[in-house]
Amino acid sequence: MKARLVNEFRTYLDPDNDSWDSLDEIVIDNLFFDWKKSDWTLRFGRQDLIYGTGKLILDGTPKDGSRTIYFDAVKLTYSGFADTTVDFLLLHTQAQDPLAMHTQDRDIVGFTGGNAFDGAETGGGVYVKNKSIEKLPFEAYYLIKTHEQDVSFLNNNDRHTVGTRLMPTLTTHLKGNLEAAYQVGDDISAFMIDAKAVLFIEALAAQKARLGLGWYYLSGDDPDTSKDEGWNPLWARWPQYSELYVYAYDTDGAGRWSNLNMPYIDFSISPLKKLKINLLLGYMWAPEDNGAGGGHDRGLLITCKNNFTLKEKLFTQKDKLSGHLLFEFMEPGNYYTDDQQDHTASFLRAELIYSF
Structure with missing residues (x-):
């Protein structure tokens, strides 16, 4: 059994807003029970679930920011096959937390109508992980997300997702990641590709330097067809590549990444033992030109995150004082209006953490 409580309160300077004022809610972030017999392990209750690089399952509570990522879930794992685990998942997280203490009736999934207690992130599936090939571990999955109630103008039909992820070791210093997934349902046809090659720089091995080349593609909805071709990130409505640009999707329901074509390079290095720097440079296009500006160019994205102790x-x-500094910039393209293109978007966050 594991239990964890969380409380987060905020002060807004402009505009003056006390919507997250102290004491705010006290939330049961984790509360689950484990049961194991032979090759079977059952985990029942409120738990964190992260699969792969988090492109489909990571955040069950996207509307509460970084406060929680929990799922109210049942996970049954079978480990009786050699080098293989099979997870059976059942997920149901309500739009408003019925267990919150000093509740503020806060929507945590992005529900947009009716009684929020009727809204939920609901679904399940099967997720297989296999390591039988030493240099080519892989994952495969089938997921279903049932009738969505969070965004009224999107396709609300059940959405079935099938996909696989390969993680090849190409050479001693070169590794890869390739994930592809396809979504179907009544009037639904969408897909995702997530590819990346990572070079571990031998000359900077002591500094743990890595150079990555990646491509992230999410299909967009074509308004000229009767189908919904827009990718649905399921339970991956979190910042992913950008804390800044995730807000570009907020009108579609809290981090609903879709309609994106982004090649990018990233670089990671630890010049000091207690400092790690992560840089990303990417250019974003929209496969479907459905933005206010009428073009396909979303714009240039630059991020820099410095983690330090x-x-x-x-x-x-065992205690520690650590933190990070995060800078992000986005130069809008013709997907946006002329006025929007005249304004560079920026994001800055500083964080200190005392852990003990």
């Missing part, structure tokens, strides 16, 4: 063992043998 200031001090360890301040008061105990």
Whole structure:
């Protein structure tokens, strides 16, 4: 059994807003029970679930920001096959948390109508992980997300997703990731491709330097057909590549990544033992030109995240003071209006964490 509580409150300077004021809600972030017999393991209750690189399953509560990512779920794992695990999933997270203490009746999934307690993120599936080939581990899955109630103008039919992920070791210093998935349902036909090659730079091995070349593609909905071709990120409505650009999708329901074609390069290095720098440079297009500007160019994205540890063992043998600085810039393209193109978007976040 594991239990975890969380409380998050905020102060807004402009406009003056007390919607997340202290004390706010106290949320049961994790509360689950494990049961194991032979090759079977059952986990029942409120739990975190992260699969792959988080492109389909990572965040069950997308509308509460970074406060929680939990799922109210049942996960049954079978490990009786060699080098293989099979997870059977059943997910049902309500739009408003019925267990919240000092509740603020807050919507945590992005529900947009009716009684929010009737809304939910619901579905399930089967997720297989296999490591029988040493240099080519792979994953395969079937997922279903049932009638969505969070965005009224999108296709609400049940959505079935099938996909696979390959993680080849190409050479001693070169590794890859390739994930492809397809979504079907009544009047639904959408797909995703997530590809990346990572070079571990031998000359900078002591600094753990890595150079990545990637491509992320999410289909967009073609308004000239009767089908819905727009990719649905299921339970992956989190910032993914950008804390700034995730808000570009907020009108579609809290981080609903779709209609995106982004090649990118990234670089990671630790010049000091307690400092890690992550850089990303990408250009974003929209496969479907459904933006206010009428073009396909979403724009240039630049991100820089610096993770650091200031001090360890301040008061105990295990405590630590750490944090990060995050800078992001986005130069809008012709997917946006002329006025929007005249304004570079920027994002800055500084964080300090004391853990013990």
